[in-house]
Amino acid sequence: MLKLNETPVRTSRNFNINNIKLDDINIPDSIGNFENITIVNESSNIKIDNNVNNTNLTYGLGTILEKQVKENANQKLNILVDGKTNKELIVDFEFDEDNINLVDNIQVVANENSKATIIIKYQSLENIQAFHNGILKVIAKKNAHINIILLNLLNLKSYNFISVENELKQNAKVNYTIIDFGGKNSITNYYSNLLENNADNKINTIYLGKENQLFDFNYIGELRGEKANINIEVQGAIKDNANKHFKGTIDFKKGCKKAMGDESEFCMLLSDTAKSISLPMLLCSEEDVEGNHSSSAGKIGEKELFYIMSRGFELKEAMKLIVRAMFNKVLENIENKELQKQILKEINIRLD
């Protein structure tokens, strides 16, 4: 049994949320090569090599998976952003019969006053059981502005493990758009350290679960700088026997005066066997801050369904429309129209 993704603060063991235990997972010993990677980089301000620093993660998913990335990564990318660019960097990992296991270690260093958008995509063929375990580390220096779009479009047989860690310096802005649809198990540890004044981190996540999928999100934001700001918005829909665990922690450390932290989470339950657990934590050691969280769950409103169906749509189509509408705000963050289309197509397929 693999125990992963510990919350920064424990609560009663009976609540079943301090960590996630997986008993039907084998971490591959021999991972082989992963060569089906496409990188589109049209900007002269972005340099890529494979000199990644192996620093310890503050949280991460757990020792075994972290060690695997540090010792056996079969893809290492060190992305240096120096200057501003409007040209997106696209890193596309495609799992197929010959590229089944990916252990990737990606580091993004955004120099002072730099700006870029990075798209990292994981997708797979339908008939394979892929394994992905990765670390993504982002260091945003003074006034850097980085947008990251992270897509998990793996099939429902695969395993997806990812640890994200961000370090934000003065006035740095890091925005994440996370589309998490794939994997039999998709387990994410996300940690942001808002170290300096006016650091700003926004996370918009959408997820879509079906069959026996299990999502475990463990998002942690630590605010240290004055006027630092974090905003976590997570919304998704689950049907069949899918399970979603959301653990969100905003931790106001002493000294982060005038900092703000918001987290909101909404789970739409599309069947009476889907299950949602959430733990939106606020930890506060500083007086002069504003922290809010909200969490809600429920089924699709019958009135909305009735209205749409009275316009001639069938039930399934009406449900799709409502879910797409819910995701729309997040999808609008994605300027790449092709990518938007691909995500919308995935939503349609996965809701069928």
Place this chain on the structure above:
Amino acid sequence: MSKTNIDEINRNIYDIKNKDEYDYKIKKGLTAEIINEISRQKSDPEWMRQFRLKALEVYNELELPTWGPDISELNMDEIATYVKPKTDLKNSWKDVPEDIKDTFDKLGIPEAEKKSLAGVGAQYDSEVVYHSMKEELIKQGVIYTDMETALREYSEIVKEHFMKCVPIYDHKFVALHGAVWSGGSFVYVPKGVKVDIPLQSYFRLNSPESGQFEHTLIIVDEGASLHFIEGCSAPKYNKVNLHAGCVELYVKDNAYLRYSTIENWSKNMLNLNTKKAVVGKNAQIDWVTGSFGSKISMLYPMSILNGKGAKTEYTGISFAGKGQNLDNGFKVIHNAENTSSVVNAKSISKNGGSCTYRSLVRINDNAKKSKCSVSCESLMLDDISKSDTIPVNDIRTDEVEFSHEAKIGKISDKAIFYLMSRGLSEEDAKAMIVRGFAYPISKELPIEYAVEMNNLINLELDGAIG
């Protein structure tokens, strides 16, 4: 500019120490021999003696919690679990020994009994020393007595319900309670009887290096209603005292129970209390809790909504000052259709105090069309204090309406500005905001307790908020 100070709670009344006099005090520690001796002292029936020994076994098997405040300073080898006061149970205050009566007089219990209560129980250390109830309730068949009397006179009811709602396996301190419990109140309200005036039990722990383990068992039968108030306090000693009481509430179909608590233990007290209610069809349990005392508190009342249409409300406030770590909250299990819960929790931290709101909402798959709404707010009055919110929401069916929201922060500058623009001084504005913050809770308390709470949040015009 002079700043406003929100005082630490004035504990003069609560800190009155009587001489540590007792009829019998068991030696410190926790062994089968000690448990047998407690059982002998209390003339337990054999089944209770066996029950205590089983609970001790479970206590020894279970681990300390791996979460929450650090309670490693608790050493059961240094705690006396049974202290028999030098009096038997009395039904008249004049028969209670002078020093004990004097303590309860100062706490205002006999006065409250005259003015606004239908019955009173008063426990001193490990035993109930006074119990009485108005004649008309006795005529209606209401039973309000100490647990020991209940164990003798209503043994079948006690045996059927005792630690069935809160099993000894729940956690280590419930097992401890099962092994050493003593005192507490038993209430039975017959079908259809409405008890309009509250009953109150007051628990006082005077003896140093000891524990109080009272057991409260309340059964509100079908269609009946009751308001029960418990109060607790103790003088401060240098070494830790322990409170590990247990409250079991059975609210039968169509019944109503309001359970109010004003907890004001001394700041050397570890308050590891357990409270649970099982709620029947269309019945309702309301919890109103004010938590002011204790060095460490871990208290999470729980409602199990087993009957269709069952309801619960939790209204609670915690006020943590210097050296206090109050880890409080609420748990609710929705276990039937059309159940509903409303939670309104507030906390104030100051002077290095730490408040945590910890909760569980579980809506099971058989609880379709259920609703739950949770709101918690935390106010930080300085930058050396701490305030955490740790809520778990576990939703296992789709036909639900669930929402949770929480806020954390200091007194709003805008609100102060607004009030000052209306002519209030900064100090008065802040005082008004703090009182307003606590008002939704204090308005749920009986008037004399609301006044006490407002006194506890006493504002002075010299000093500093933040």
